[in-house]
Structures are given as C-alpha cells and as structure tokens.
Amino acid sequence: MPLETHRSKLYNQIGMYLRVMVKLVVAALLFLLGVWTQSLLPFVAMVILGDSMRKKSYGHLVWCYLQKRLQPYFCYFEWSVALLAALWVLVFVQGNFIGIYTFHTSSMHQTLQVGDVLLVNKLIPGARHACNDIHSYGRSKGSAPLSYGDVIIFNFPEADTLLESRPTESYYYLKRLYGAASVELKDKTELKYLDVKRRPRFVKRLYGLPGDSIVIDHGDCYVNGMHIDFPQESIGRYLIDKDVVQALKDKGVRPYSELTTEKGLSWEIIQQDYDRVRDLYGGLKPDYMLKNFPDPLVFPFDSHLLWNMHYMGPIYIPKKGTSIKLTLSNLPFYSRVMTVFEQNELQVIDGKIWLNGKITDEYTFKMNYYWVIGDNRPHSFDSRFWGFVPENHIIGKVTRVLLSRDIHKKGWIYLRKERFLKKVE
Numbered sequence: 001m002p003l004e005t006h007r008s009k010l011y012n013q014i015g016m017y018l019r020v021m022v023k024l025v026v027a028a029l030l031f032l033l034g035v036w037t038q039s040l041l042p043f044v045a046m047v048i049l050g051d052s053m054r055k056k057s058y059g060h061l062v063w064c065y066l067q068k069r070l071q072p073y074f075c076y077f078e079w080s081v082a083l084l085a086a087l088w089v090l091v092f093v094q095g096n097f098i099g100i101y102t103f104h105t106s107s108m109h110q111t112l113q114v115g116d117v118l119l120v121n122k123l124i125p126g127a128r129h130a131c132n133d134i135h136s137y138g139r140s141k142g143s144a145p146l147s148y149g150d151v152i153i154f155n156f157p158e159a160d161t162l163l164e165s166r167p168t169e170s171y172y173y174l175k176r177l178y179g180a181a182s183v184e185l186k187d188k189t190e191l192k193y194l195d196v197k198r199r200p201r202f203v204k205r206l207y208g209l210p211g212d213s214i215v216i217d218h219g220d221c222y223v224n225g226m227h228i229d230f231p232q233e234s235i236g237r238y239l240i241d242k243d244v245v246q247a248l249k250d251k252g253v254r255p256y257s258e259l260t261t262e263k264g265l266s267w268e269i270i271q272q273d274y275d276r277v278r279d280l281y282g283g284l285k286p287d288y289m290l291k292n293f294p295d296p297l298v299f300p301f302d303s304h305l306l307w308n309m310h311y312m313g314p315i316y317i318p319k320k321g322t323s324i325k326l327t328l329s330n331l332p333f334y335s336r337v338m339t340v341f342e343q344n345e346l347q348v349i350d351g352k353i354w355l356n357g358k359i360t361d362e363y364t365f366k367m368n369y370y371w372v373i374g375d376n377r378p379h380s381f382d383s384r385f386w387g388f389v390p391e392n393h394i395i396g397k398v399t400r401v402l403l404s405r406d407i408h409k410k411g412w413i414y415l416r417k418e419r420f421l422k423k424v425e
Helices: 003-037 041-052 058-069 074-096 171-178 180-184 242-250 271-277 331-341
Strands: 098-102 116-121 151-155 161-163 191-193 201-208 213-217 220-223 226-228 235-240 257-261 264-270 284-286 312-316 323-325 346-349 352-355 362-364 369-373 394-404
Touching: 003 041, 003 074, 041 058, 041 074, 058 074, 074 098, 098 394, 151 369, 161 171, 201 220, 235 242, 235 271, 264 271, 331 346
Parallel strands: none
Antiparallel strands: 098 116, 116 394, 151 201, 151 394, 161 191, 201 369, 213 220, 213 312, 220 226, 235 264, 235 284, 257 264, 323 362, 346 352
C-alpha cells in the first residue's frame, strides 16, 4: 500500500475519532444543561446528535424522504422547520438565561423611566421551575444569589386575584381601601384568578433578604440594625421653606414634583441633591408622617401597631427551613405566607391556631422571602403596602436598559440616546 494512501486513511480515522469525541462531549454538556434547566430542548438536541453518529442516520433518511415527497414545496418546509427551531431556542434562552421586558410606571424613577426596555439576568438567582406549585417548585443553580440593592423583576404577589373591571389595581388593596363588603358584594364572575407567571410584573429594589429583620424609622431603612443608604437617583419628599427656594434653585436643585399641602411647600427631589444641600439650609427637611399615627393600608394592616410608611417594624422576613412561634399577634404578618404562598389551610377557632386541621403554635417556612422598596418612594406601591415577595415570584435581576423610548412622543424614533445600554445600579 502506498505510503500516501496509508497516511490518508490514518488521518481520516483520526478525524472520525475526533468528531465522535467532540459529539460525545457536546452530548454530555447537553445532558447537564437539560438536567440543570429541567427543559426538554437539550434532550431533543442530544437525540438528534446521537442519531447523526450512526452510519445510517434515521434523521437523514426521513429528511431525504420528505424532500422527495414535498417537491417542489420542500423549501417552504425547510424554512418552517428552521423558524420553529429558532423560536424554540429563543423561548429556551428567554426562560432560562435572559429576558427582555418593558417598564411602564414611575415607581423606580429616576433609576428607571417609563418607556425603558430592560435586560434581565435570570441566572441571578437562577431560572425558576414549576412556580405555581409549592410542592414541586425549584430553581436551577444560579450564577450568584440576590443581594442588597439589586433591582429585581417579579410577579406581583397580591395579583392572585383581580377584578375584571379594574385589572391594573390590587384586589386586596381595594378591599383594604374601601372595605371588604364593597368589593365582595360584586358579582363573583368579575373575579379573575391568575397563576404566578400570569401575574403582572413589578420592578423594585431589594432591601431585605430571607432571615433579616427590617425596620423603617424616620423614613430610613434599617436591616438587622444597620442603616441602608438610599440610591443617589432615588426620590424622596421634603418640606421647603419659601425663603430657601431660590437658593436651592441657584444650587441646581430642581424638584421632580412640587405640591402644596397643609404642611406647606413640598418638593420631591433626588437623593443626590438632598445629600448635597441638606447641611447648607435649615429650611429643608424630610416630609414624614407623624410617628404613632397609624395607617391601616400599610403592612400588616393593623392599626393597633401604630405603623405608617415612615415608621414600621421590626418585621422578620421568612427564611426557608426557619421555624417561628405562632401567636395571634404575629399571625397577620405570616397568614398570607402560610395560606396563599405555601398552600396550607389556616383557621383561628376560640383563640387557637389550626393549621391543616391540627392545633399548632409553630410554623416552618417552605420558601425564602424578600422585602422590596421602589426608588420613587413617595409613589411606589411596594412591600411597605403588601408585604413579602416569595422567591417563586422572582424572575431575575435587572442589569441594563437596552433602550428607552419617550412615550410622550409618537413613534419609535424618539429614543433617549443617553439611556442606550445604561447599566442599572
């Protein structure tokens, strides 16, 4: 046998073995990806890859058969298969790695603005699976855990029930605001029940992690006794003496909003401006509600606590596997956690707490929970008004603004160029 022919066969064999080895490695990676994401797509790709390693590939035979049968329309079939495959891959990536969402409210101004298109990293804290059932719920291992100050997107926890006639408002908030009878007397056909993934999406900033104790005092946030600074672009409300208005304007302070109340002139300004001028002028002070002046609309909706949005706590944030002593006084904090989020039956009979048909004075949490506040604090509907965010409601961490459209102007050509690919901090 000529030497060149021998070398050619040897190279072909080496090439064949290398191709097989590469395919085996790719198949192993696809298997791990399928187990990690609990998705069907990687396993389908594994089957196709394994079939391609056969001398007589079933896929190739089927493809050739369809090519003969569908002539002259086979090109349309090819395009259809390609589009379906691309759509499947897109859904897979959207579900497990990154997501793109639009932002429509002012609750995170100025960090986020109405018209922003957000890039969401679902690897933080990891893609969720079976989020509608507490017994089968789980998450893929993420690239990093959630941490203080993260801006997250999540499904609104109180949106399990909505009114058809008022779909953009919280049904439970309406009950608290107007009284239970005024809403419950409505025709029950008006009520709509939503699974977790179908609930409206909210974007807020993370202030409390599982196991933390949170206190809000004089409008400031304290976690486990440590003060948490508000972001520089967040907004607070402050009372302004008219004597210092011009001086503030000379310093470049411009109100996001201005209003006059029974307390006097009130400005809403960003934290950065407040930090810059608060020590210069005595006529600038935060506009807080009075301490011990109860607001029945703040969590946990008990006026006897004398809490309001500027003075509340301490509140323990539930952590998975942690047990607490149940009492009638702390039950309002955790009753919704136990019944709605963790699917238990809860009753109070003759001063005794019954859980799933048994008297108990202890409860062990099945999930982690979080505490969030919007950067536009005077106009944010957040944990101060409805409580904890269950981990199965969290979609991911907002990392960037892909682009931003000024919705007050018609057409997509009115983009805010300064917000293109802006990092969210």
